[in-house]
Amino acid sequence: LAKTTQPISMDSYEGQEVNITCSHNNIATNDYITWYQQFPSQGPRFIIQGYKTKVTNEVASLFIPADRKSSTLSLPRVSLSDTAVYYCLVGEGADKLIFGTGTRLQVFP
């Protein structure tokens, strides 16, 4: 089981880049790494997914080193609206659907 470990919380200021790292030492060959964002009183929202190296979309970048034992979600130039909880998921099967407690990002003006 690819258990993930993330920081419980992080603080940032508007305009800064935020990097949230997730550790997943037991990641399996078929496992992808997926990040979700959750605002209060809403369901999680998919942000980005990757398998190796770097993935970028209009919202974030995902960096995955060659050994794939960790990954880093990068949010460029955060704003107050990026204040949310961020979850890292790793795994192929339904038994891998473990969201954990995520990382609570607080962005200050």
Added chain:
Amino acid sequence: NAGVTQTPKFQVLKTGQSMTLQCAQDMNHNSMYWYRQDPGMGLRLIYYSASEGTTDKGEVPNGYNVSRLNKREFSLRLESAAPSQTSVYFCASSEGLAGGNARQFFGPGTRLTVL
């Protein structure tokens, strides 16, 4: 295109009462899921359905039953509600195989209180 819809949004039950939470998706997804989220916690999988006509237990299935009525709809039933089932319930759906690699789309949630 409404995505994933859930009804009701809020519900208060007394211990021992039963109720069914409804979920529907209009994205033609094969897989659907039910999660619960307790205050300050992450989501825990209750049941999932990889295709119409199939359902499987997740991490916390006790006290719940599900029905995959058709490809669009996946309902969650509490036969005899208990205070420990006070939570926010989220339904989700995804294309293809059910699991962590699938991109899931979530509904707005149902906030349930059991007194």
